[in-house]
Amino acid sequence: MTRSKSDKHPEASARRGFLRTSLLGGLAALTAGRSQAEPAPLPVPPWTHHPGAGVGSAPYGQPSSFEKQVIRRFLPWMRATRESSVSFTPLADLHGIITPSGLHFERHHAGVPAIDPAQHLLVIHGLVEQPLKFTLQDLLRYPAVSRVHFIECAGNGALEQRGAQLNKVQYTHGMISSSEWTGVPLRLLLGESGLRKGARWLLAEGADAAAMARSFPLDKALDDALIAYAQNGEMLRPEQGYPLRLVLPGWEGVANVKWLRRIEVGERPWEMREETATYTDLLPSGKARQYTFIQEAKSVITSPSPERPLPGKGAQVIKGLAWSGEGKVKRVDVSFDGGRNWRTARLTGPVLDKSLTRFEIDWDWNGREALLQSRAIDETGYVQPSYRELRAVRGTASMYHNNAIQTWLVHADGEVENVQLG
Amino acid sequence: MSNWAKGLGLICLAGLGGCQAPDSTSTPTDTRHYGYGQPVSAMELSSWDIDVGPDGAGLPPGRGTADEGEPVYLEQCAACHGEFGEGMGRYPALVGSRESLTTDRPSKTVGSYWPYATTVWDYVNRAMPFGNAQSLTADQVYGITAYILAMNEIIDSDTEMNAQTLPQVRMPNRDGFITATGTDIHAPVCMTDCVQEVKIVSRASDSALARQGE
Numbered sequence: 103m104t105r106s107k108s109d110k111h112p113e114a115s116a117r118r119g120f121l122r123t124s125l126l127g128g129l130a131a132l133t134a135g136r137s138q139a140e141p142a143p144l145p146v147p148p149w150t151h152h153p154g155a156g157v158g159s160a161p162y163g164q165p166s167s168f169e170k171q172v173i174r175r176f177l178p179w180m181r182a183t184r185e186s187s188v189s190f191t192p193l194a195d196l197h198g199i200i201t202p203s204g205l206h207f208e209r210h211h212a213g214v215p216a217i218d219p220a221q222h223l224l225v226i227h228g229l230v231e232q233p234l235k236f237t238l239q240d241l242l243r244y245p246a247v248s249r250v251h252f253i254e255c256a257g258n259g260a261l262e263q264r265g266a267q268l269n270k271v272q273y274t275h276g277m278i279s280s281s282e283w284t285g286v287p288l289r290l291l292l293g294e295s296g297l298r299k300g301a302r303w304l305l306a307e308g309a310d311a312a313a314m315a316r317s318f319p320l321d322k323a324l325d326d327a328l329i330a331y332a333q334n335g336e337m338l339r340p341e342q343g344y345p346l347r348l349v350l351p352g353w354e355g356v357a358n359v360k361w362l363r364r365i366e367v368g369e370r371p372w373e374m375r376e377e378t379a380t381y382t383d384l385l386p387s388g389k390a391r392q393y394t395f396i397q398e399a400k401s402v403i404t405s406p407s408p409e410r411p412l413p414g415k416g417a418q419v420i421k422g423l424a425w426s427g428e429g430k431v432k433r434v435d436v437s438f439d440g441g442r443n444w445r446t447a448r449l450t451g452p453v454l455d456k457s458l459t460r461f462e463i464d465w466d467w468n469g470r471e472a473l474l475q476s477r478a479i480d481e482t483g484y485v486q487p488s489y490r491e492l493r494a495v496r497g498t499a500s501m502y503h504n505n506a507i508q509t510w511l512v513h514a515d516g517e518v519e520n521v522q523l524g
Numbered sequence: 525m526s527n528w529a530k531g532l533g534l535i536c537l538a539g540l541g542g543c544q545a546p547d548s549t550s551t552p553t554d555t556r557h558y559g560y561g562q563p564v565s566a567m568e569l570s571s572w573d574i575d576v577g578p579d580g581a582g583l584p585p586g587r588g589t590a591d592e593g594e595p596v597y598l599e600q601c602a603a604c605h606g607e608f609g610e611g612m613g614r615y616p617a618l619v620g621s622r623e624s625l626t627t628d629r630p631s632k633t634v635g636s637y638w639p640y641a642t643t644v645w646d647y648v649n650r651a652m653p654f655g656n657a658q659s660l661t662a663d664q665v666y667g668i669t670a671y672i673l674a675m676n677e678i679i680d681s682d683t684e685m686n687a688q689t690l691p692q693v694r695m696p697n698r699d700g701f702i703t704a705t706g707t708d709i710h711a712p713v714c715m716t717d718c719v720q721e722v723k724i725v726s727r728a729s730d731s732a733l734a735r736q737g738e
Contacts, residue, residue: 179736182604182614183654212651225564225572233569234561243560265726267733294561305575311657313650315575364572373578373640375647379632382701388625390637394704408728435715440722444715473722479713487711495708499630511724524725 165202171195174205175272180261185213186312188255190276193402193423194409199250199458201279203339209255209277210341211312211376215361219345222309224329228367231296238345241331244286249328249351250457252425254278254397256354256381259504266520271407274508274520278425280458281342283349285330288323292367301367305374306348309363316357317371318350318395326351329362352427352456353395354503356381386497397427399486400505401434401461401478412516415469420447424459426480433479434461440473440509440523441488447476467512473523474510489522574658576646580691583645586662590674590681593667600653600660601668609633609675619675622696635676639701641693645669645685666690 165172174189181187189208191201208214219238227233258277261267268274297320304323307315318327328349331338338344343360350357356376371377371393383391401424406412424431430453435444447463461476478486489506511521576582598607604615611617621631630636634644649665651657660668670685679685679693728734 177736179614186654212654212657225569226561227564227569227573233564233566235564235568236561240560240562244558261733265731266728267731269728269731269734291561293555294558307572307575311651311655313574313657315650366573366575368577370577372575372646373643374575375643375651378640378643378701379634379638379647383704384625384630384632386626388700390701391704391708392701396707398707398709435713440719442717442719442722444718473724484707484709485711485713487709491711492709499628511727520728521724522726523719524721524723 169195172205174208175270175276176208177268177273186211188257188277190272191279192272192409193276193278194271194404194407196404199280199452199454199460200334201281201458203281203334203336203342206253206279206281206333206339206342207255207277208341209257209355210310211314212310214340215310216340217309217345217361222345222363224346224362224365226291226295226365226367228305228365229298229301229369230292230367231298232294234291234295236291238331241286241329241346244290246284247287247328248282248284248332249326250280250282250452250454251349251351252278252280252397252456252458253349253355253358254400254425254427256356256394256397256502259506260501262506262520262522263501263504264498266522269408269520271402271404271409271508275402275423277355278423278458280425281333282335283328283330284332284335285328285346285349288327288329288348288365289325291329292323295367297367300369303368303371305364305366305368305372306357306359306362307364307366308343308359308361310361314356314359314376315372315374316359316377317374317393318353318357320367322350322353322395350395352397352429354381354397357395381502383496383500383502385495385500391500394503395427397425398503398505399426399428399431399478399480399484400424401431401476401486402508403436403474403476403510406474406512406516406518407510408518408520411518412467412512414516415467418465418467420463420465420474422447422461422476424449424461424476424478425457426478426482426484427456428484429481430455431459431461431478432481432483434459435477435479436461436463436465437475437477438465438472441475441507444477469514471514472512473521474512475507477507490524574646574650576642576649578640578642578691580642580687583642583687583690584662585687586666587684587686588663588665588667588670589684590667590670590679593664593669593671596660596664597668597671600664604654609672618672625697625700633676634672635678635696637697637700639695639698641669641673641678641685641690641695644672645690 172192172195176189191207224236255277302320303317330347330349346362348359348362403422405421424434434447436447437444447461450460453459492506509521511519605618606612609619618634621633621636624631666685673679674681
């Protein structure tokens, strides 16, 4: 007869014994004080008796009908038209680091074009040795690269710059999403066209009815820029640029040009409307910072949040998201007293470059009001600022690149409110 | 030597950075030439190559004055931007607010904020009128641009805008921009007793926007 494992490993046996005792103790504590009546057997629902839908009844599967509230939302009063507006990702309802493609936030400048890929081309021209045109089929033949990156609108949090405004994390932070993007490195295509002397900036232009165009430096093109045709394993969604988009990892969303049709190589930036009149950060001096591409380190607690009140006092797992446009998230700290004291949270992984990163921290809530904050630090050492620190430099009219620390006021009843501290 | 290798050599010699070795575990070889793209001619590109630079590069032949542009503006633009460029509802104002940039409520109009007149031409040409973009003639775009500049008292109503004169227009906020180099925020890392006083200064429950709701 073989010996049991516990005989071989008396320490493990002792540990299991301890666990068993403490679990039983916990159960005893749970049941103490409850009714002594024997509870009824657990119900056996109809779906356990009868078969469900057969294969092929949903050729393209949809979320459970019980998840209908998990949708992108928009604010009708926010912009002049829905075609030039924004919809927000429901961050409080999501898990892990991938945003489902259908829930990726939207920002369009002239609606979502319905592009026939057979009629779409990408051209690369300007200061190149050979101007080239590529069909989607051409691009699919190149070596493919897949990387997980967030895309965040530079205007994420813009409405909050003068004070706490909107009482949902979906609205305060929902202009960020994260996907696995697949495509061709831009530097590979620039290798195909060659570069001519003087090449330093590129213009990326969309095929939408805004012909949305942005300049960006050649360094980024040669570093990690991607001409993406796929998102989370399937071709791009129309809202995310089908059939082609530029992905500039970690850089403001608007520079990740959707419905990409053209890349021109030149010597200097083009000073397009969306890099002068808009997407520039106006400072208290009246001067504006321009070409502020990088979405600097930021984080937010998604549970609890206005959409996720605390169910009762006692043990809580605080959960949230952190990210940095400059690399990996190194650390996230959480405060429960409005930033007076901080504890370091655990990163639950995966921790990827320029990607959403999950953090969690345990907290025993005593049922009294609390002010919850999170603070991201990235691998460059950059520290997410408080509103006080951000406003000291940028004032309250800079509109874009608001990465200030969010404060949630947990009320005694567990409800959560968006507030700002002085 | 491939085109790419030549291009890369140029960049490295020019000292512009960005030529560090790619991560061999996740990126394909950059030196291989695949040749799947097809040459594209200047004639083919002419309908797409619409960008105009701040030096006027890309401006097509054509001309227009504010006087000539006014009726086109009133027909094509005024419904959203107002007869005087004052903006309608959430459609942006194009005119005025020159001294507003340092106030609590800055208004970023063509006159108060835009650094280059060429950007007005480029944007009207590529994206306007909203709903029927890229439908205006070059003369119409010169005329509308001139009219917007004249409403902002930057040029006279009879000054002709063309590929030579437009880039020479000096916009009031031409020197209003700083190119970002690195971060402007340097927050400390503090773990205990970091803040003297914790005081709530604004709440979503007091916000008019939150009450406006969804």
